[in-house]
Amino acid sequence: MAFRKPVSAIRMDFLIEGFIKAIGLLANGDPETFSAISATMTVSAYSLLATLAMGLPLGFCLGYFEFRFKNQVRVAVDTLLALPTVFIGLLVYALFTSRGPLGHWGLLFTLPGIAVGLTILALPIVIALCATAVEGSDRGLRVALISLGASRRQLFLSTLWEARHGVVAAALMAYGRVMTEVGIAMMVGGNIKWRTRTITTAIALETNKGEFAMGIALGLVLLGIAFGVNFAVSFLRKRH
């Protein structure tokens, strides 16, 4: 009776190989991997800072204040949560291409160029989640505070404080989204070695090359970074 290797065993092979490779890449300080990690960190940081700077005030206002067309704005923001990344990539490409309206900025094939696209991607996430967190903060508390004679400013600050966990969750969600994005990074960045090759575009390339284990290894590296960030945040939260 012929013994046949089960298909699942073959799959496991490259998963395990990928895991071992991931450790090797990090331990040996593989320069290509660290260049990709650095590119990923840079675009994530730029876009997250820009997103929070714009998204938190906007999200807060959307959740806190009552105004005309508030529901319509909510629907618009929620719709933008579904923006396809390839579409954003095309849009930003059209803006930054040499012959495009912002071509003279020279942002095509650069990390800041990718960050612009990622900011467009993350902004609706932060606005929507932040607004929800603010809306969800305890209305009863507000009533109690008003009856205790709290000023508008005190009321505002207490709502901000109440919503802090939601805001952190929004930032983490946005961070996870921009760090793992591939369509925008590929279209706007061009996957240029040593310059704009992020971990995700490197995974796409390795997969196209048929180097599945290497792709798995890079994926694990990315997961490791995500774990580091989340661990740091939970460490901070525990102090309260």
Added chain:
Amino acid sequence: MKADRWRMAIAGFLSLLFAPAAPLDAQEKVLLMATTTSTEETGLLDVIAERFKKETGIDLRWTATGTGKALKLGEDCNVDVVMVHAPPAEKKFMEAGFGLNRKEFMYNDFVILGPAADPAGVRGQSVKEALAAIQTKKATFVSRGDKSGTHMMELGLWKNSGLPVPEKEAWYVQTGQGMMATIAVAAEKQGYALADRGTFIKYENILKGDPPLKIVVQGDPGLLNQYSVITVNPAKCPRANSELATRFSDWIAGPRGQAVIKDFTMMGKPLFTPNAK
């Protein structure tokens, strides 16, 4: 104590966020090229870029995509030079004035891959006979479907064989992906596919020399895969770095560049043949 821990954590978080990117030296001589996936995925460009940098100090950077988009990047003035393999599309590009100088510098050939069992029985036939047999038997054929040089070559093969492109046939699968991904799909579906020999050798190498797909048709003169390097015309793109582009084009078509291509082998097999005039 508590403040210390906070500070430590914030510093750690920020240093993680602001891990320094590779420094961009404004002084560096940088040449930007748009090219096709086959030159990058085989690893040829890594070798070329390293040698070119060593000999000229010019930093060659590239973005790899299908030939269609690579030419479009040239048209849109986003790169200084393009390296592609679709002569008819290149001709149009030159006629429209987007290219300054076109040099043919290397070739490899296309092969038709098929499952070892060869269900359509095409092994050793000419391209024309093989495509006709695949069509008649409705054997699965996996196409790039992405306007790449390989895809354009395949469309030309159907046309030259007097057959309609089986665009909507159930047995004709268009992946819209790169060469290696397309070969992988063909292997999974036990289908036929057109591939460049370089990528196939790489594929063989990954599967330790025993791939489920084999070469079934090769050596037909219609399967020649010519690569060219085209410098972008500064008359259309004033900001294109025509000087560095020309130096690269001269180098790759010159004795040193040609030698690098000749010496680039995998499993003892050359992937490309230099043929600059």
